Amino acid sequence: MIRTPQALIPYMLLCAFVAAGALWRLSADAGVTGPAVGIVSIGGPFSLIDQDGAPKSDKDFLGRYALVYFGYTNCPDVCPTTLAMMADALDRLGAKSQRVAPVFVTIDPARDTPKVLKQYLAAFGRRFVGLTGSPSAIAAVEHEYRVYAERHPLPGGYAMDHSGEIYLIGPDGKLVAFYDTGIDSKALAEDLGKRL
Numbered sequence: 001m002i003r004t005p006q007a008l009i010p011y012m013l014l015c016a017f018v019a020a021g022a023l024w025r026l027s028a029d030a031g032v033t034g035p036a037v038g039i040v041s042i043g044g045p046f047s048l049i050d051q052d053g054a055p056k057s058d059k060d061f062l063g064r065y066a067l068v069y070f071g072y073t074n075c076p077d078v079c080p081t082t083l084a085m086m087a088d089a090l091d092r093l094g095a096k097s098q099r100v101a102p103v104f105v106t107i108d109p110a111r112d113t114p115k116v117l118k119q120y121l122a123a124f125g126r127r128f129v130g131l132t133g134s135p136s137a138i139a140a141v142e143h144e145y146r147v148y149a150e151r152h153p154l155p156g157g158y159a160m161d162h163s164g165e166i167y168l169i170g171p172d173g174k175l176v177a178f179y180d181t182g183i184d185s186k187a188l189a190e191d192l193g194k195r196l
Helices: 006-029 078-099 114-124 135-144 185-195
Strands: 047-050 055-057 065-071 100-106 129-132 149-154 157-162 165-169 175-180
Touching: 047 114, 047 135, 065 078, 065 185, 078 100, 078 114, 078 185, 100 114, 100 135, 114 129, 165 185, 175 185
Parallel strands: 065 100, 100 129
Antiparallel strands: 047 055, 047 129, 065 165, 149 157, 165 175
């Protein structure tokens, strides 16, 4: 049996840390904005209904960027705060914002009808596209985007627990970046401006 001398252990640990740092730096240089291990496919085809009751699919957003957020209209805090932040970031972009479609996909299709989405999104500006559909259609989109969403019972009703990433989908329909909802509008606008 081969034994490693005790004196070499610190050097082996140092080599491991250097290698990990090099890999992290390479991922940063490649534009990876979140943790990544292996290749994960995020996004994909969908067929839903917008806030005007018109059919919308992923193909309707090809040719421009889509800033996609999953949430629900009865959310008391994170969802409206995130949508307001997205709206402010797009305002900061000025004319460049025309190249970005802000998209809100409900995770609560039982309550978020097209009419409800239209009234809700009016508070964040006219540019937002709200999407809903059947429970199975929403579940399929959640699966494509790796979104966690689960009903949480409350006295007299329910709330929705859900993940909170904002996805930037490129003009080719593929994921470009994702952002945590903790990002502020200035930082989001600056990152979007570099990518547009």
